[in-house]
Amino acid sequence: MLKNGAMRAGLAAAACGVLAVTLSACGDAGGASGSGNGSGTKGKAGKAGPGDSRARTVDLKRVPDVGDRLRKQIPSDSRQVVAVYGAGKDSADSTVVLYTKSGSTWDETRSWPAHNGTRGWTTDHHEGDKRSPVGVFTLSDAGGVLPDPGARLPYTRSASFQAPHFWGKSYWHDFDYVIAIDYNRVKGTAPNDPTRPEGQSKGGGIWLHMDHGSGTSACVSLSKSAMEYLLRTLDPHQHPVVVMGDKADLNA
Template sequence: MRTGGARRATVAMAALGSLLATLSACGGTGAAHTGDARQDTGAKASRTRQAAVDPTRIPDVGDRLQRRIPADSRQVVAVYGDGRDSADSTVVLYTKRGSTWDRARSWPAHNGKKGWTTDHHEGDNRSPVGVFTLTDAGGVLQNPGTKLPYTRSAAFAAPRWWAKSYWHDFDYVIAIDYNRVKGTPPNDPTRPEGQRKGGGIWLHMDHGSGTSACVSLSKPAMEYLLRTLDPDRHPVVVMGDRADLKR
């Protein structure tokens, strides 16, 4: 009886061992298959993302505005507005090497306090959507080392009857060539398309909220742009809310 019991115990243990081995093998095989599937899925997703991003184009900018970027431009300051009626945006600097656009830097920013428009007018408190050249700079402070023509003048100083947080807005400015004469100081009042179309739209230092129509960034961001933008590389700004940029 003891021998028979031992035999039954041996058979039972063998069966259990076989079952555990089978479960272990299934689990191992299943885990391996799951891992392979995840790797395959991840690889496919990566390839899809790579295919979706064309390095010869500025990301998230549709054909309409993409075609307006001059062929000889090698620097693009892209301003991605959070929404049509939002004052919040992100500025990204792209530089071109060969036929490829590389993302160089990005910063949080502000735009017109009422958002964006494709038909800007004086006093609408919206930034104009479009592609504009960047040819001139200036400000209250001395030239930080820019290659752009730079006009230093106390005339840029914000009026002291403005809130104190605005006093340093124009310590550094880069003129956005909207309704202005290229090759003149940023504060030149000439408006070729007339006063009604607005003007005096700049990249300038940030005061923490929306602007009248300009795009504002931190002092370090402005210093970086001033030191990096090069007239020989024909810099432009591509700006608008994300929906309009993609059209």
């Protein structure tokens, strides 16, 4: 029984960007590798994998390297922030850090190497630009091909998440686990619900999902172990959000 109820008709054709309409989905099936050397608050970002690390920084007064413009967009009741630090405007490499608020301070709990859009970042995302949108977005729903690993967010398991097998084999498991980034989507629905409130041209189907070793079309990708940790940790009662962008835009 799916936690999120029965899938609506037509969802089978949608997987991270409405596959039946476009292949500009999260897993950049063209296979272009990410550019840049990768950097973030901790070390370098390369191919996501066994490099998951436990962070040690505690008692931060604010989420590091996030300027006032974006910091003010973090809801006051949010106590979990997934920060995606892009290596550069045109780089596909990034570092993901999970921060948890305790009292009035933020604790840095985990960090992982990751990838973002193949062409980097944009403050005006459009369908097919292969850049990840800069901004602060809530995290409300999860799902994937694999069984629920103990997610706290509502989790929809369905074969409709399966990446098409005419994509390269390295992409087949991209959507085994996904967490929907609430950009141009309806909260409270399965991540692959194709509804785009702001219109198709603004893109959508932007997720945290499993990594294939290079850039995506707009999503943020991490190792399987990182996705499992986030799924088991992100709690709707803590109002989790993602703050994402290249270093310059994050600090603006």
